[in-house]
Amino acid sequence: MDVRMRINPIACVGHGLCAELLPERVTLDEWGYPVVSAEPVPPRLEAHARRAVTDCPALALKLERIR
Numbered sequence: 688m689d690v691r692m693r694i695n696p697i698a699c700v701g702h703g704l705c706a707e708l709l710p711e712r713v714t715l716d717e718w719g720y721p722v723v724s725a726e727p728v729p730p731r732l733e734a735h736a737r738r739a740v741t742d743c744p745a746l747a748l749k750l751e752r753i754r
């Protein structure tokens with residue numbers, strides 16, 4: 688199962704934690720808000736992605752199954 692990270696930009700408050708936990712798929716823009724890659728999260732990074740989702744203080748992240 689392939690997954691990718693999705694963000695709810697309305698809920699996000701820009702802590703930047705997700706970019707620390709999953710820098711391979713999340714970068715921060717010039718205001719400190721995350722830019723999430725639409726690329727699938729490879730299996731080796733799934734644990735990090737799930738941690739980013741559960742640790743997001745705004746519950747703004749989710750993993751979406753893509754196939």
Ligand code: SF4
Nearest residue numbers: 699700702703705743
């Ligand atoms: S951890 Fe959550 S609230 Fe913080 S920048 Fe990432 S998505 Fe936004």
